[in-house]
Amino acid sequence: MEKKILVINTGGTIAMSIDESERVKPLEEHAVEKIGPLLERYADVTMINYINLPSPHITPEIMNQLRLFIQQELSQHGYDGVVVTHGTDTLEETAYFLDLTLPITVPIVLTGAMRSSNELGADGPVNLISAVRTAADPQSRNKGVLVVFNDEIHAARHVTKTHTSNVATFQSPQYGPIGTIAKKHVSYHHAPLDREYYPVASPTANVPLMKAVAGMDPNWFQYLIEQPVDGLVLEAFGLGNLPPTILPALQKLLDKGIPIVLVSRCYNGQVQDVYDYDGGGRQLKEMGMIFGGGLNGQKARLKLMVALAQTKNFAELQQLFDQ
Structure with missing residues (x-):
């Protein structure tokens, strides 16, 4: 037929x-x-x-x-x-x-x-x-x-x-x-193992996307601290590391209850809490940042937008990004 x-x-x-x-x-x-x-x-x-x-x-x-x-x-x-x-x-x-x-x-x-x-x-x-x-x-x-x-x-x-x-x-x-x-x-010859589904009425969450670069100025984050954003996606270096100079600004966002999803600016691999130095992935994980797995920045942004319609709890958001 x-x-x-x-x-x-x-x-x-x-x-x-x-x-x-x-x-x-x-x-x-x-x-x-x-x-x-x-x-x-x-x-x-x-x-x-x-x-x-x-x-x-x-x-x-x-x-x-x-x-x-x-x-x-x-x-x-x-x-x-x-x-x-x-x-x-x-x-x-x-x-x-x-x-x-x-x-x-x-x-x-x-x-x-x-x-x-x-x-x-x-x-x-x-x-x-x-x-x-x-x-x-x-x-x-x-x-x-x-x-x-x-x-x-x-x-x-x-x-x-x-x-x-x-x-x-x-x-x-x-x-x-x-x-x-x-x-x-x-x-x-193969297929995705799992499917995710998020019921969403309308994706209204305000979620900016930023890319990590050498020598980032923490003042770049001042707008995000002052304005009503709902979340932030950061394309970090390598396995998931950031310049230490921007961590105080990111901590202010986290203290306001704004979830920060970390992905890599590399197009292969996943972010992991491996490096144990100031700005390394282990410290970022301990601060409460959400690791976005292997998603690229633009997709992590969309997933955070629809996920925020389900929950704003950091631990629950991490579980969703672990899928």
Whole structure:
């Protein structure tokens, strides 16, 4: 029986064109619609032009509205899978937000393009075809939200954009893709062991993200101390270490009850409370900072935003980040 797949277009390079001066701009009409006839051999596809935004314009609130729209469409029309076309700059964030907040088992697949619709070697059509094929494949159920690019299938939790322009930009450091798309079949070789779900009405928590650099000035944190922030994510050095000069400012945030999640600015590995010196991971753990495992900064921020809707207790937040 032919699978019913919903394609939701949200904009991005896949829906843009390049002009004679090599400026890439959004189109008035979605270029994705032109790909529609190519999808008919793989599934019964319904295409909806939801929004048309460059992905830097996407916000957590828009992600949440998209989540609600997906749930509504699945409830009303019983689709077998959903594909979302999205700009690549924030695609991994939308994918991970949906992965955390959608309580469904049908395949949800995000894809897009690195080359605009009228550019030589445009990758949008083949990525969309691969995404539809993945969403229609029964093996894709119960694997969480997926990202399909360049004939690879990645888990939303692990995938990240690694190159500014290469069509193979989406990679999963440490873990690799969970599957591939060949000419005749979709193939999985491993899958995420666990799924997380956070019921959230709206992601309203104010959570900044900062990156550790050599010689950080503690005054940079004064704004965070004075303003009503709900949490902070810090991309620390290496295994999870920070310049000692900023620790008093961070202690003031912790004393105010503001959770600080620590991740690494390295794109491989996890933060650990190993180094025992001033500013080392062991001291940071003793101060009460929450270790974010192997998540990158942008994903840890989203997870803290949705987790804060469940609890503000530091110990309970650490348990959630240990999952």
